[in-house]
Structure formats: structure tokens, C-alpha cells
Amino acid sequence: MNTIQQRLSQLPKVDEVLGDSRIAEYLETTSRTLVVDAIREVISKYRQQILQEGESASSFDVDNFFYHLIHEIEERKKPSLRRVINGTGTVLHTNLGRARLCASAFDALQEASAGYSNLEYDVRKGERGSRHDHVERLICQLMGAEAAVAVNNNAAATMLCLSAMACGREVIVSRGELVEIGGSFRIPDIMKSSGAILREVGTTNKTRLSDYTNAINEETGVLMKVHTSNYQIVGFTSDVELKELAKLGKETGLPVVYDMGNGLMADLSQWGIDEPTAMSGLRDGADVILFSGDKLLGGPQAGIIAGKKEYIEKMKKHPLARVVRMDKLTIAALEATLREYLDSAKALRNIPVLRMITESAKKVKERGIRLLEETRDMDHMELQVVPVQEQIGGGSAPSVVLDGFAVTIKSRIPAERIERQLRKQDIPIIARVTKGCVYIDMRTVGDDEIQVIAESLRRIDREGKNQ
Numbered sequence: 001m002n003t004i005q006q007r008l009s010q011l012p013k014v015d016e017v018l019g020d021s022r023i024a025e026y027l028e029t030t031s032r033t034l035v036v037d038a039i040r041e042v043i044s045k046y047r048q049q050i051l052q053e054g055e056s057a058s059s060f061d062v063d064n065f066f067y068h069l070i071h072e073i074e075e076r077k078k079p080s081l082r083r084v085i086n087g088t089g090t091v092l093h094t095n096l097g098r099a100r101l102c103a104s105a106f107d108a109l110q111e112a113s114a115g116y117s118n119l120e121y122d123v124r125k126g127e128r129g130s131r132h133d134h135v136e137r138l139i140c141q142l143m144g145a146e147a148a149v150a151v152n153n154n155a156a157a158t159m160l161c162l163s164a165m166a167c168g169r170e171v172i173v174s175r176g177e178l179v180e181i182g183g184s185f186r187i188p189d190i191m192k193s194s195g196a197i198l199r200e201v202g203t204t205n206k207t208r209l210s211d212y213t214n215a216i217n218e219e220t221g222v223l224m225k226v227h228t229s230n231y232q233i234v235g236f237t238s239d240v241e242l243k244e245l246a247k248l249g250k251e252t253g254l255p256v257v258y259d260m261g262n263g264l265m266a267d268l269s270q271w272g273i274d275e276p277t278a279m280s281g282l283r284d285g286a287d288v289i290l291f292s293g294d295k296l297l298g299g300p301q302a303g304i305i306a307g308k309k310e311y312i313e314k315m316k317k318h319p320l321a322r323v324v325r326m327d328k329l330t331i332a333a334l335e336a337t338l339r340e341y342l343d344s345a346k347a348l349r350n351i352p353v354l355r356m357i358t359e360s361a362k363k364v365k366e367r368g369i370r371l372l373e374e375t376r377d378m379d380h381m382e383l384q385v386v387p388v389q390e391q392i393g394g395g396s397a398p399s400v401v402l403d404g405f406a407v408t409i410k411s412r413i414p415a416e417r418i419e420r421q422l423r424k425q426d427i428p429i430i431a432r433v434t435k436g437c438v439y440i441d442m443r444t445v446g447d448d449e450i451q452v453i454a455e456s457l458r459r460i461d462r463e464g465k466n467q
């Protein structure tokens with residue numbers, strides 16, 4: 001037998017490992033399949049290493065083997081969808097789940113999921129009810145709308161709206177508003193899928209009212225405006241304001257649909273956010289408006305459609321309504337979030353997205369200083385609080401820059417390694433590395449998360465000794 005064969009023959013068999021007392025507790029607390037898969041994986045890794053290293057492979061170390069195995073089992077035990085700490089400073093980080101929900105929303109989620117609910121049951125009358133009712137009245141009240149319906153997300157809202165209002169007919173949209181919202185959501189594609197025919201007018205930088213007027217013909221079904229929520233065209237530009245388009249709609253008897261994207265429902269102009277509010281969309285004459293639930297609204301993933309009853313009723317009855325309908329958990333979270341807006345001062349305090357956006361740089365800095373104080377005793381890392389600029393993200397208010405603070409880490413441990421270690425923590429911390437320096441942005445870090453970050457940093461610092 002040569003050395004390689006000898007090394008390979010030292011590797012344990014799955015059954016032997018299963019019988020070892022070191023993993024007995026895992027067989028009780030988790031599934032056998034998970035443990036067996038983990039054992040196979042670790043044995044296979046050892047085998048590959050021996051084959052790679054050949055003669056120089058070290059002999060089998062059983063303690064080392066079980067150390068790796070237990071780590072592998074622990075990793076596999078973790079749920080796939082997990083909480084992370086957002087140290088990026090981007091408030092609406094689509095990859096990190098967009099909006100952090102308000103406390104009343106997670107209470108509502110728990111309440112609605114732990115038992116049965118009146119999802120489609122009218123408790124007062126003792127008969128079948130509608131799932132739409134739970135949020136419709138609230139939306140109408142908050143927005144001054146005749147009717148409303150909420151669906152899975154704003155992409156679904158656009159699809160349902162165009163299918164119900166413009167299938168087989170032309171929808172006039174400005175070339176400057178043919179938005180792509182990340183990945184596969186492009187207005188022209190959604191239009192095609194809904195069966196509506198896109199009629200582009202104007203140019204990328206300039207569209208005039210006469211462009212719409214000239215394009216109207218007997219095939220026209222809808223005049224559509226799309227809020228360019230994730231980009232801005234600057235320079236020699238002009239577009240047609242909603243008010244003007246609404247006037248044209250009235251004159252020609254065509255409905256005006258406004259895809260507003262971000263769903264801002266509080267006045268944030270005082271904080272430099274000049275986005276149109278959802279309320280202004282209807283006030284300025286749109287017949288139907290659409291927006292997301294998990295952007296500036298600060299709720300769960302949802303698409304909200306509000307406006308004239310005749311159009312909303314058509315959408316509710318459309319076969320697609322069933323395809324894109326919201327589930328009870330989302331309804332629960334959305335209702336609770338919307339309720340916060342009944343008192344706008346409360347909304348600014350209680351809805352994390354709004355609280356984060358409106359928080360002063362001074363407050364953000366204070367959290368950084370607290371983190372600094374919690375980690376004074378480290379040997380290999382030194383923290384500093386530095387001013388940074390942050391974005392709202394999630395395709396909302398792209399030109400707004402928030403002045404905030406981040407904690408940077410001075411260390412002889414390479415920044416990439418620290419960043420990687422931060423991601424490996426039980427609650428992964430998502431930081432960024434710029435010019436060889438790690439930044440943990442404090443705007444998106446909650447008060448309750450400072451301690452967790454501090455403990456993680458101290459752990460990484462201790463391990464820093466061993467490298």
C-alpha cells in the first residue's frame with residue numbers, strides 16, 4: 001500500500017462516525033439525514049485533500065475530524081433565511097430584505113399565524129368575507145382614494161392593472177420613463193406580458209404634452225406615467241407633469257395610471273426628500289396609482305393599487321388577481337404598518353425606514369461611539385467613528401445623500417478577512433470594504449444590535465491572535 005492509499009484507508013466509515021458519542025446529541029436534536037449528509041461531506045473533503053496533497057498529506061487526526069464535522073452540522077442546522085445586521089448604510093437594501101418592519105407589524109404577524117383568522121370571514125355577519133377588506137378601508141382613508149387593492153408586489157400591481165385596464169390596447173408612456181427596476185422588471189416587458197401594447201412617445205430627455213396628444217388614437221387604452229424612482233435625467237430635459245397628463249386624460253376620456261414606485265406616505269421634505277407622496281398622486285389627478293409596500297412605505301413586500309372604484313373593481317375580478325393575491329401574513333403586516341400612518345408623528349417614530357432616514361447625523365454618530373466604547377479592550381483592532389455619506393437605496397430617491405457615520409476598523413488583520421469574519425458570525429454582519437478599510441455604517445444598525453456587533457468584533461479580535 002502506498003502512502004496515499006494508507007491515508008485514505010484511515011478515513012472513518014459513515015456508520016462508525018454515527019456511532020461516536022461526540023455526535024450523539026445531534027442525532028437527537030436534528031434529523032439523521034442532516035447528520036449523515038454532513039458526515040459524507042466532511043469525509044469527502046478529507047479524501048479530496050489527501051488526493052491533492054498526495055505523499056505530503058498528514059495522517060488522520062480524529063479530533064480535527066470531529067471539530068470540522070460538528071462545525072458542518074451546526075452550519076447545516078441554521079435556517080437558510082436568517083437575520084443579518086445591515087452595516088451598509090443603505091436603508092432599503094433589496095438584497096437584505098428591503099424594509100425592516102415596525103414592531104406592531106411583527107406582533108400582527110405572530111397573531112395572524114399562531115391561530116386561525118378571519119382572513120375571508122365576516123365575523124360580525126357570520127358569513128364569507130373578503131381578504132381585500134382588511135387593508136382597503138385603511139388605504140382609502142389614508143390616501144383619500146375611492147377604492148384600493150393590495151397584491152404581492154408592485155410588479156404584480158403593474159401587471160394586474162395593465163391586464164385589467166389595457167389588454168389588447170395601447171398604453172402611452174414617455175421614452176424617458178421606460179424604467180428598469182433591477183433584474184427582470186422592465187416596463188416594456190411587463191407591458192408585453194400583460195397583453196397591453198406599448199406606445200412610446202417623446203425622447204429619452206424630452207417629452208411634451210403634444211407627444212401624448214399626437215399618439216392618442218382609437219386603440220389607446222391608458223395614459224401611463226412612471227416615476228423614475230431609481231435614476232434621474234439631468235440637463236436639457238422636460239417631462240409632462242402628472243397634472244397636465246391628468247387634464248389630457250379628462251379631455252379625452254382616457255384613464256391615467258401612475259406607477260409611483262416607492263410609496264412615500266409621509267412628508268419628508270424637511271429631510272431633503274423631494275419624492276412625490278402617494279397621496280399627491282391621486283390629488284394631482286391620477287385615476288389609478290401603484291406603489292410598493294416595502295420601499296419608503298416601510299412595510300412588507302406588497303403592491304398597492306388605489307384610485308377610482310370602477311378600475312379597482314375590474315382588477316379585483318380579473319383572473320390574475322388570484323394569481324397575485326397577498327397571503328394572510330403579508331396582509332397582517334401591511335395592515336399594522338398602514339395603521340401607524342393614522343398618526344404621522346407616530347409613523348416617523350415607529351416605522352424603522354422612516355426613523356432611519358430622518359435620524360440626525362448626531363444620533364447616528366452616538367451609536368458609533370457606543371460601539372467604540374463597547375470594544376475598547378481589543379488587542380488587534382482599533383475602531384474609529386468617521387463621517388460617511390449614505391443612500392436610501394431600493395430604487396428610491398436616488399439623488400438623496402444622507403450624512404451619517406460609520407465605524408472603521410484599524411488593524412493589522414487584512415480588511416477583507418475582517419469583513420469575511422463578520423459575515424461568518426451567528427448573526428452575520430454585512431459591512432463594506434473601501435480602499436482597504438472596513439466600514440460598518442451606523443445608520444442602518446439598530447440600538448439593539450450594537451452589543452451583538454461588539455461581541456462579534458471581540459471574537460474576531462481574539463482569533464486575530466492565532467493567525
Ligand SMILES: *Cc1c(COP(=O)(O)O)cnc(C)c1O
Pocket residue numbers: 153154155156158179181185226227228229230259260261262291292293294302303395
Ligand atoms: C420598485 C418599482 C417597481 C417594482 O416594485 P416591486 O415592489 O419591487 O415589485 C415598479 N415600478 C417602479 C417605478 C418602482 O420603483
